[in-house]
Amino acid sequence: MTLARNKLPRTLALAVVAAALMAGAGIARADEYGDVNQLLRSGKLAEALTKADQYLASKPKDPQMRFMKGVIQTESGKPNDAIATFQKLTEDYPELPEPYNNLAVLYAGQAQFDKARAALEMAIRTNPSYATAHENLGDVYAKLASQAYSRALQLDAGNAQVQPKLALIRELFSTSPRAPSARTGGNIPAPAIAAAPAPAAKPAPAPAPVIAAAPAPAPAPAAKPAPAPAPVAAATPAPAPAAPAAPAAASAGAGKEVEAAVLAWANAWSSKDMNGYLGAYGKEFDPPGKLSRKAWEDERRARIVGKSHISVKITDMNVSVTGNKAVARFKQDYVADSLKVNSRKTLELVKSGDRWAIVRESTGA
Template structure:
């Protein structure tokens, strides 16, 4: 079970060649809006968010601190506070906030990610690496942390190659490697996305078959075969039904239905065996007093017997309310669409 605070389109970058992606403020606020049980909290999150967007960082921080006076363990507001401190240039305070959050809620990968970005901004790449490895250990499907870890490894490699050249300038094998990594950073920096929200991915329009001149009417009119577009739409509907059934089984803690939504070819993350993964999922789901999994902005693409479902997942339980972007890769087995791979993050 993961509890990400991020949303698609909200990406900020750190000083590591402007590479690392940090989770932005508005995502943490929006997670509270998914549950009617946390209306009061949602108002507080929204107000903090409004103040930040208005550039009133001091007021936003004061509002967050006021809220935390009565709810000092609230993970979402504490995450917000860390983001505000980062935006305000209070790096030391932000590191302390995210560090404490990882200690109190070690199951949350996002604070580790933001902590890594702050460390990278100080060129403390070993600490950044360790924080990202913890994020991935907590959620092996966390795509943002994997990407950031790759960038940190590349930066560490760049430093090592530079040191090698200093010690042995005549080593002809090192210079091309160093140049390759530097070019990689330079190319990626040109494509840095701003922090502004990106639009949700649009559902591809169905391709209409070209018109065909009508043939002479036969004596017995037979129904026309289904077009490729109609067949595709039918499969998209079947995939959507499977995804929503998976979410419903998760919400009701129906472990038979939930685990049955995964194909026998599903490969658990982090090298887990299927039995270990199922045991882990049961331990994270069954003890919850309540669980709600809501799906929105569902975008489905079908290619033969394979499909990809991308959507925004709003998770709520007795302990937490969060949202994230989720991707399910699915395969058709018999008449059922089953999950073969899942990933979280942008």
């Protein structure tokens, strides 16, 4: 089944907002990014491309401007040029999921759904919590199913079970079809550009658990002894405040242990100490993208050791502990060679023996 680009579901759109994740530049660079983005949003695509090329002439490796160039090429009706731009980005910066997602959009627009599927699987392997890629992958699988059902009907027109399945998928993709962008000739859904200024939304992950973890009503019982009669009432509240004190102290101690474990993990990553880095993950850790533990470790080793310089800084850490389980949320500033990525990260840890080990990690949470 061939599907026009403007018929794609609304989620299968360019992740322009993701350019913010690849930032890490100073104010001067931000102004140049802003100038190019403004020209792009104004439909002045030729000027935007010229300005992007001028910038890249002196900074050819800059990932954000290269990403924006790919978006401009897509909006200009040059999908093959855009594919080449995003493909090279995935080779130079395999840590970034957004170029893979945009490759999938372009491949899907050319009805190359197998390539789109492979690109989206790479995006998810890079960032298992990338919701857009998961939804896009579902859309691509549906299109592949539609092609398979159509082929089945061609080979066996009397198969009564296939037709309802095919009709269901066609109905799914015919509901709320997306109007093409006035500036793209119907090639790219309009919200791709509308999402561009979204970097301002980045501070959103201000974890609510900070408030939830502060149940300080414990001192309240201390006020109760006042109205109570002599020693009887005084004796009753005395044990009450003492009881929560022990768990609170234990929880605080466990929280410090978790913080230390997370910082040790980041330091091992920064120093490319693979034994320390991989040893921070517990046996229960489930690698992303359906990889085996060995394949995941080999992939991480290749990506980390291959860098000439890595710096991983942790700030704004917030830890909550429940028994032998803990959740650490923090801001991660990652620098590797010329790549800089600022993101929110969540690690789930479990205490095994006398150490805390990572069993799950996600980005953007």
